[in-house]
Amino acid sequence: MTADKIVVGLAGMPGSGKSLVVKAARLEGYGVVVMGDVVREETEKRELELNPKNIGKVMLELRKNGGASVVADKCIPKIERKKSGKVIVDGIRSLDEVEAFKNHFPKFSLIAVHSSSEARFNRLHRRRRSDDPDGWELFHERD
Numbered sequence: 001m002t003a004d005k006i007v008v009g010l011a012g013m014p015g016s017g018k019s020l021v022v023k024a025a026r027l028e029g030y031g032v033v034v035m036g037d038v039v040r041e042e043t044e045k046r047e048l049e050l051n052p053k054n055i056g057k058v059m060l061e062l063r064k065n066g067g068a069s070v071v072a073d074k075c076i077p078k079i080e081r082k083k084s085g086k087v088i089v090d091g092i093r094s095l096d097e098v099e100a101f102k103n104h105f106p107k108f109s110l111i112a113v114h115s116s117s118e119a120r121f122n123r124l125h126r127r128r129r130s131d132d133p134d135g136w137e138l139f140h141e142r143d
Contacts, residue, residue, distance in 0.1 A: 006086040007079060007105040009098065012113030015120030015127075018090050021113055030084030035091035038074045068096035076104050 006027070010018045040050060041057045048054040060088055062070045072092070079087050092098060092110065101108045115123075 002080055002104065003106055004085060005079070005082075005105055005107065007089060007101060007108045008086070008090045009092040009108065009110045010103055010113060011092040011098075011110060013127040015119055016113045016115045017119075017123070019114050021111065022088055022090050023087040029084055029086065031079075031084035031087040031088060033072050033075050033078045033082070033089045035075055035093070035097075037047075038071050038078075068094055069100035071099035072100035076100070079105070081125060 008030070012018045014101065019056055022030075022034075026032055039055055043050055043058045043061060045053050045056065048058065061073070066073065076088060079089065089101065092101075098108075098110055
């Protein structure tokens with residue numbers, strides 16, 4: 001099934017609107033894998049508070065120990081387990097991750113989602129996820 005599975009990766013800055021694309025894809029029958037969930041799950045496994053500092057630290061440690069494509073590598077089994085023949089992957093951050101998906105899924109494609117800084121900041125401020133920056137300065141620091 002892996003060779004036949006259509007996998008669409010989404011890349012974009014936090015708050016760019018990737019989740020809106022995911023919502024539309026879900027309505028079209030796509031399974032969904034969120035790459036950031038892998039890092040958040042690992043942060044929780046380590047019994048660390050879910051905040052930008054800890055999540056960033058865990059992400060860097062994962063990449064240091066597992067290579068630049070480690071998060072993608074951890075997502076591949078999640079994608080394979082999806083019953084749907086088409087899956088959207090939210091949160092691709094590097095070309096190494098793109099290559100990992102391309103090497104594993106022949107029908108992989110990538111979509112970039114773009115929004116202005118102001119729109120992204122406002123979305124992040126409204127959504128209030130644990131790893132979202134509290135203010136404009138932290139927002140720019142995270143970017």
